[in-house]
Amino acid sequence: MSAERERRGPRALALLLRPLATVALTAAFALAPLAAPVMTDAARSATTDDAGAVALQLVAAPAASGIVRPGEPLSVRVTVSNDGDQPSGPISLSLLIDGEHAVDAAELAVWFDGGALDADDRAVASATLSSLEPGASAVLDLIVPASTPVLSGAFGPRLATVRAELAEADADAAVIADRTALVWMPDATAVPVAGTTFVAAITTPGETAAFLPAEALERYTAEGGALTRTLDAVAGRPVLLAIDPRIIASIRLLGAQAPDSATAFLARLQAAPNESFLLPWADADPVATITAASTPLPLPEGAGSATVDPEDDATPSPSPSPEQSVALDELTAWPATFAGVSWAGTGTVTAEAIAVLSQQGTGVLIAPGSSFDHAAPVQQLDDVRVLRADDALSAAARDASLAVSQQRFDRAMARVSALLAANAGGESGIPALIALGRDRLAGSDRLLDTIAQTVALPWSTGTAASDVLARTAVEGAVVEPALDDERLGAVSAALTAEADDRVFATIAVTPEAITDVRRLELLAALSLGWGARSVDALQGFVAQSAELRASVQVVESSAITLLADRASLPVTVQNDLDVPVRVFVRVEPDTAQLRVIDPRVETLVEPRSQTRALVPVESLTNGQVDITVTVRDAESRIVGAPTRVALNLQAGWETAGTIAVAVALVLLLTVGITRDIRKRRRRRAEAA
Numbered sequence: 001m002s003a004e005r006e007r008r009g010p011r012a013l014a015l016l017l018r019p020l021a022t023v024a025l026t027a028a029f030a031l032a033p034l035a036a037p038v039m040t041d042a043a044r045s046a047t048t049d050d051a052g053a054v055a056l057q058l059v060a061a062p063a064a065s066g067i068v069r070p071g072e073p074l075s076v077r078v079t080v081s082n083d084g085d086q087p088s089g090p091i092s093l094s095l096l097i098d099g100e101h102a103v104d105a106a107e108l109a110v111w112f113d114g115g116a117l118d119a120d121d122r123a124v125a126s127a128t129l130s131s132l133e134p135g136a137s138a139v140l141d142l143i144v145p146a147s148t149p150v151l152s153g154a155f156g157p158r159l160a161t162v163r164a165e166l167a168e169a170d171a172d173a174a175v176i177a178d179r180t181a182l183v184w185m186p187d188a189t190a191v192p193v194a195g196t197t198f199v200a201a202i203t204t205p206g207e208t209a210a211f212l213p214a215e216a217l218e219r220y221t222a223e224g225g226a227l228t229r230t231l232d233a234v235a236g237r238p239v240l241l242a243i244d245p246r247i248i249a250s251i252r253l254l255g256a257q258a259p260d261s262a263t264a265f266l267a268r269l270q271a272a273p274n275e276s277f278l279l280p281w282a283d284a285d286p287v288a289t290i291t292a293a294s295t296p297l298p299l300p301e302g303a304g305s306a307t308v309d310p311e312d313d314a315t316p317s318p319s320p321s322p323e324q325s326v327a328l329d330e331l332t333a334w335p336a337t338f339a340g341v342s343w344a345g346t347g348t349v350t351a352e353a354i355a356v357l358s359q360q361g362t363g364v365l366i367a368p369g370s371s372f373d374h375a376a377p378v379q380q381l382d383d384v385r386v387l388r389a390d391d392a393l394s395a396a397a398r399d400a401s402l403a404v405s406q407q408r409f410d411r412a413m414a415r416v417s418a419l420l421a422a423n424a425g426g427e428s429g430i431p432a433l434i435a436l437g438r439d440r441l442a443g444s445d446r447l448l449d450t451i452a453q454t455v456a457l458p459w460s461t462g463t464a465a466s467d468v469l470a471r472t473a474v475e476g477a478v479v480e481p482a483l484d485d486e487r488l489g490a491v492s493a494a495l496t497a498e499a500d501d502r503v504f505a506t507i508a509v510t511p512e513a514i515t516d517v518r519r520l521e522l523l524a525a526l527s528l529g530w531g532a533r534s535v536d537a538l539q540g541f542v543a544q545s546a547e548l549r550a551s552v553q554v555v556e557s558s559a560i561t562l563l564a565d566r567a568s569l570p571v572t573v574q575n576d577l578d579v580p581v582r583v584f585v586r587v588e589p590d591t592a593q594l595r596v597i598d599p600r601v602e603t604l605v606e607p608r609s610q611t612r613a614l615v616p617v618e619s620l621t622n623g624q625v626d627i628t629v630t631v632r633d634a635e636s637r638i639v640g641a642p643t644r645v646a647l648n649l650q651a652g653w654e655t656a657g658t659i660a661v662a663v664a665l666v667l668l669l670t671v672g673i674t675r676d677i678r679k680r681r682r683r684r685a686e687a688a
Contacts, residue, residue, distance in 0.1 A: 055084035060162035060178040061410035065417040074144040082132035090167040091129040095142040096121040102156030105422035109392035124150045151184040157418035181418035194424035195431035195463030201438045203244040205529025210520035212250035218259035229444035238462030241276040249331035277341035284523040286342040287353035292491035304516035347481045379476030389435040400450040401442035424459040439531030490538035497545035507581045551576040553640030561648040568614035575605035585613040619649040
């Protein structure tokens, strides 16, 4: 057997394979480690040493997507990395293959998921690394020349394992392995072919805003932007596009102010020949609210106080005036191929959810295969036609499209190749539906290569989603999932928070300016694009609701002294919202020393400003009294937090002061008259 240190790219290796086919097997020989930068965590998802004595990472990727033909050599590239802080010592590598037993798709899914399978495997190639220093990596190829056939039998996938043994490690940490698969193609066998359809999301995951601002749109749609790269990869290929209407509406809402790149992207998206359907707003989970609260996903109601640019030629006619809020259905109008399509996430589909979706108009449901007890790609559940996405295939394709290195990409594509071969061999003509990722946007190169190499496999051909839907459906049944209680609780809390926001919004002169936006932000928080951060996004929405409901409140003040029996108590109300609000100020004294003449004083507070409300009161006795000041809506529900104010009542002081002033005036008048009389008498006496 032989092993070759790889110093060039994968294309160079392909050119070398045929000359190497004539080389006989030789004994394994030691290879010095090839130093390389430390790989990122995302790139190290292959098998590792669990005991921690030596932190090794092992990634195995067969050449040519794992396809093996008679008379051709077999090559598996192996990357070994040492993440520990100690040298590894000698490492023995071996390639083991079960060369005669073809496995089906279900067995492959178990195999790639780490499950146990009976495999009659044997070592067909080996090599030895003298040692790996901390932080170093070695790349080598385990090669079986064409002169030594190791696969036989009928067409189909074969299980393969690359194993690494640490000579100086403890027994529990002595062996690590990475699983892969090969596809055997005998010369005389007609290869079965199955259709392959991808589903890709045109979304902006991780965005909380109701509408995408111009800066974000420019970032996504500029040359090299995530949306542009995605469209470059999928346009004109067998990919069903799931389009987020938030992108369409955000660009149209900006009108002439939209970035040129965003307008061009929208035109390219509309011109793409791909079949398509519209997702819920912001790719909100269509079944989350059903499973959490037995309520359908809330629908968008409007665009709030947003207005459309009158110079926007992309806005469907008739366009509203600049002063008029544009209707959301106008902003999201789109010539999609399919209507009534929902795309569910993993572990969320229940029988109740499908029933509710059907009532809400869903005719086609795209869902993970693990949600159903039948492997048929097209199933019928009540009035809903189900397109079953292949879980293992989708996971492998997502890994390939998001791969950060060529080695990781090749490893994932070998899995895609084996799984598709198993599907095609199981029942010829059965299509495979591959659901790509929704929580991360793939780069165009990896995504394009994933799609292109998949449909270029000898047993795969690109198929339109409409052709899949045209197939005869089998009766299916739902496998009830183990639901995520933490996420369900977060969804319920978000629904409650939005309901509270709607009650709060009744104080606004135009409540829809608040409720429309909060509904869109709720849908953004429910987006499947958050992935593992879903709970954090929902909790963030709840926190925003608390801040919103604290936006209108009484401004705290120091102690107030009232000198009159009857007076107007000044109460300052602050409005931090962008819309005017109409509220009622209520004062409640703790004792009977103070009587409130008008318990509900209506106040209009302009946006981002303060207004002083004057509450008429009457002091009955002198002394100290504490009052509670609240802001309420028209239904007397408290808005914001109550405020406590101390009053110093000096009843009667105003009357006494008035009498004193009057007496002083009389005295001054009397003194003035007396002095004037005396002056006149004195003048007369002098004249006489």
